[in-house]
Amino acid sequence: MIEVEGISKSFGTKQVLDNISCRFESGQVNLIIGQSGMGKTVLMKCTVGLFEVDKGCIRFDGRDFSSMDFRQRKPIRQEIGMVFQGGALFDSLTVEENVMFPLNMFTGMSLSEKRDRADACLKRVNLKDVHQRYPSEISGGMKKRVAIARAISMNPRYLFCDEPNSGLDPKTSILIDELIRDITQEFKTTTVVNTHDMNSLTEIGQHIVFIHGGRKWWEGSYSDILQSGNAELDDFVFATKVMQRLKH
Amino acid sequence: MGSLFMKPEKFSVYYKQVMHELVRIGVGALGIVALTSVFMGAVITIQSAYNLVNPMVPLYAVGIVARDSIILEFSPTIIMLILAGKVGSSIASELGTMRVTEQIDALEIMGINSSGYLTLPKIVAGLIITPFVIILSMFLGILGGWIAGDLSGTVPSADYIQGIQDQFLPFNIVFAMIKALVFAYIITSVSAFHGYFTEGGALEVGQSSTKAVVYSSTAILVFDYILTQLILA
Numbered sequence: 001m002i003e004v005e006g007i008s009k010s011f012g013t014k015q016v017l018d019n020i021s022c023r024f025e026s027g028q029v030n031l032i033i034g035q036s037g038m039g040k041t042v043l044m045k046c047t048v049g050l051f052e053v054d055k056g057c058i059r060f061d062g063r064d065f066s067s068m069d070f071r072q073r074k075p076i077r078q079e080i081g082m083v084f085q086g087g088a089l090f091d092s093l094t095v096e097e098n099v100m101f102p103l104n105m106f107t108g109m110s111l112s113e114k115r116d117r118a119d120a121c122l123k124r125v126n127l128k129d130v131h132q133r134y135p136s137e138i139s140g141g142m143k144k145r146v147a148i149a150r151a152i153s154m155n156p157r158y159l160f161c162d163e164p165n166s167g168l169d170p171k172t173s174i175l176i177d178e179l180i181r182d183i184t185q186e187f188k189t190t191t192v193v194n195t196h197d198m199n200s201l202t203e204i205g206q207h208i209v210f211i212h213g214g215r216k217w218w219e220g221s222y223s224d225i226l227q228s229g230n231a232e233l234d235d236f237v238f239a240t241k242v243m244q245r246l247k248h
Numbered sequence: 249m250g251s252l253f254m255k256p257e258k259f260s261v262y263y264k265q266v267m268h269e270l271v272r273i274g275v276g277a278l279g280i281v282a283l284t285s286v287f288m289g290a291v292i293t294i295q296s297a298y299n300l301v302n303p304m305v306p307l308y309a310v311g312i313v314a315r316d317s318i319i320l321e322f323s324p325t326i327i328m329l330i331l332a333g334k335v336g337s338s339i340a341s342e343l344g345t346m347r348v349t350e351q352i353d354a355l356e357i358m359g360i361n362s363s364g365y366l367t368l369p370k371i372v373a374g375l376i377i378t379p380f381v382i383i384l385s386m387f388l389g390i391l392g393g394w395i396a397g398d399l400s401g402t403v404p405s406a407d408y409i410q411g412i413q414d415q416f417l418p419f420n421i422v423f424a425m426i427k428a429l430v431f432a433y434i435i436t437s438v439s440a441f442h443g444y445f446t447e448g449g450a451l452e453v454g455q456s457s458t459k460a461v462v463y464s465s466t467a468i469l470v471f472d473y474i475l476t477q478l479i480l481a
Contacts, residue, residue, distance in 0.1 A: 050353050070361070077359030088350040102358050105257050160357075 001026045002047065002158065002190055007056030007066075009039075009046055016042045019056070020216045022209045026061075029184050029191045029204045034211035035236060040194045041085075043211060044162055047192070048080060049073055060158065078106055081151030081189075083161040087143035089135040095122070095146050096131040102154045121149040125179055141172035148179055152187065159189040165197045173197060177204045196236075198243055201225075210236070254361050256368070265369035266376075273335050273370070273436075274377030278384070280334060281327055285318075285385040288326065289392030292317050297402040310403045311393075311411015316420065318389040324424040325472050327385045328378075328431035332464040336439035339370055340460035343443025344453035352444070367440035371433060378432035379425050386424070427475055431468050438464040 002024040009017040016039045024030040024047075032040045045051045047058055049065060057066045060076050068076075089098050099118040103109055109117065122131065125145040130138055138146070144164055151159060161180060165173040181204040184191040193200065201208070201222070208225060210218040210233045218230045225237060238244050256262040296313040343366060346352050355362040390412055397403030403411075439460035446456040 045353075048357055050356060074359040077357060080357055082354065082357045084350045084354060086349055088354040090351055090354075091345075091349075104261055105358065105360055 001061060002192070003059040004043075004047060005057050005059070007043075007046055007053045007058065009042055009051060009054055016214050017046065017053075018214045020211070020214075021056075022216055022219050023207075024190055024192050024209075025207045026190045027184065027188045028206040029181055029193060030207040030209065031201060031205040032192065032194045032209050032211060033196060033201060033205075033236070035196060038211050039214040040196075040211050041162055044160055044192065044194050048082060048160055049077070078102075078154060079157040081154065081156030081159045083144065083147045083151050083159075083164055085163045085166055087135065087140075087147040089143055089146055089150070091135055094132050094134055095127075095138065098135070098146060099150045099153050101150065106154065117153060118149075121153050122146070124152065124183075125149045126175070141168050141176070144168065144172075144176055145179070148176075148183070152183055155187060156189055159183065159187070159191040161191070161193045163194050163196075165195060165200060170199070173199060174203070180204060198237065198240060201237070212236070254364050256364060257360055262365070262369055265365070266373050269369050269373030270377050272338070273331075273373050274381055277331055277334055277381060280330060281381055281385050282388055284327060284330055285323065285388035286392035286395075288322050289314065289318055289389035289394075290396030292322065292389075293393030293397045293408070294400055294402055297397065307403055307407040308411035308414060310397065311408040312414055313411075314393040314408075315390055315412040315416070318393070319386050319420045319424050321472075323382050323385040323389055324427040324431065325468065327382060328428060328435065328468055329465055331378075331381075332431075332435045332439075332468060333461050335374070336435050336460045336464045337457045339436065339439040340443035340446075341453055341457040343367075343440060344446035344456040347444065347446045348449055348453060363444060367437070367444065370440055371436045374432040374436035375429055378428045382424060382428040386421075423475075423479055426479065427472065430471055430475060434467045434471065435464045438467060 004020060004022050004024075007017055007020050008015065020043060032043060034040050042051060046053050053066055057064055059065060060079075063076060065073060065076055090101065093101065096115065096118050099121050100114045103114045103117060107114070119131070122128070125148050127142060127145050127149065130142060130146075135143055135146070159180075164176050164180065168176065177200050180191060180193060183189065193204070195201070205222045207221060208219065209216060210230070212232050218228055218233045220228065225233070228234065293310060293314045296310045297307075300309055300313070343352075346366070352362045352366070355365060394405065394408050397408050398405050442456045442460040442463070446452050
């Protein structure tokens with residue numbers, strides 16, 4: 001479980017996160033939802049330590065991550081897998097080398113073991129015959145899947161996905177959602193997904209945190225969202241006609 | 249700066265990176281270095297011959313002037329200014345692109361010291377390969393002068409060869425190597441700094457690349473003066 005306690009973050013004079021507290025449950029897909037520019041990505045980046053918080057603390061299964069220095073954070077970081085919005089694959093490496101990268105850095109595996117592991121991870125995300133291609137030679141959906149394969153190569157305890165569906169067609173989005181859900185169950189990870197995709201909300205959302213204007217407005221399970229009584233949340237979730245029909 | 253020199257996560261991975269950078273910084277720059285050096289040597293020789301038309305000055309003096317100009321200034325400084333443009337912009341744009349596409353964040357998330365992993369191999373490779381590049385440049389520059397002098401008929405081969413051997417000071421090579429090492433450090437570290445701390449998008453990557461070339465070129469010129477003053481004056 002990841003506990004976020006009273007974190008605030010400002011960039012210059014602009015306060016992006018204001019005293020946010022929430023919990024991301026183990027073995028579940030936790031969604032951070034909210035409109036663009038409301039602080040979802042900043043919250044995620046603060047949680048994984050890419051941004052330092054101004055105040056508050058973050059605990060990974062009781063370990064106070066925010067007060068640790070770079071060296072102390074290393075063991076926890078090796079338990080984290082992250083899928084970035086654009087994939088963040090290394091351009092100069094092939095797909096296979098991208099997936100093998102964390103194994104090269106942190107394991108003593110032989111080359112054949114690393115290749116087998118990379119192959120297994122790529123198969124897990126339904127990718128075949130792309131091993132020797134470069135990121136520039138594959139589609140956006142494939143890039144996301146390679147990023148997921150890289151994120152799971154070290155058997156992560158925590159999986160973070162920043163807008164995994166952005167820029168993808170509906171079918172590929174569903175595929176990515178299913179992958180995230182299945183991997184969470186299979187690896188028993190604490191998964192945190194940033195999204196404003198309503199399909200992800202209905203398909204994989206188990207625990208949901210709603211961020212608006214840099215503050216947490218609502219937190220609960222998917223089943224509670226229909227009766228939240230929170231005007232801002234309703235306004236966001238039921239903005240589309242499809243969701244309005246679902247409500248009624 | 250501290251994180252740059254932290255203990256590497258895995259030496260074998262850093263070693264591979266250094267090898268890769270050696271090829272990119274050194275071998276990748278050989279074409280432009282060779283071309284510039286040959287023509288630079290040729291022009292220095294012909295211009296020196298043009299300016300030394302005096303019956304009191306022997307023709308072999310052209311060889312001395314060409315040799316010392318190439319060894320002391322043209323190879324270590326001008327070639328390094330060219331490398332600042334070629335290698336510096338390449339380093340800054342590579343790291344800048346990695347920053348704006350979150351590849352550096354991906355390294356950090358994995359628990360890798362990104363500044364050390366990305367910049368240290370470039371600095372080490374720059375320091376290793378630059379002396380060889382500069383020695384090659386000196387050789388090609390002097391060779392270019394010889395060919396140009398002979399082809400144009402301004403300096404006969406025998407005079408030029410006598411000139412490049414006359415009053416040779418081996419310390420000049422040491423001085424040139426000191427300059428080359430300092431300039432290599434400036435190019436790789438200044439460019440890596442500008443690339444690594446890029447913020448924004450494609451426009452900012454271009455700006456970082458330009459800044460890297462401008463600042464490293466300026467620093468090279470300033471340090472050229474300082475080193476010359478300190479060592480030769």
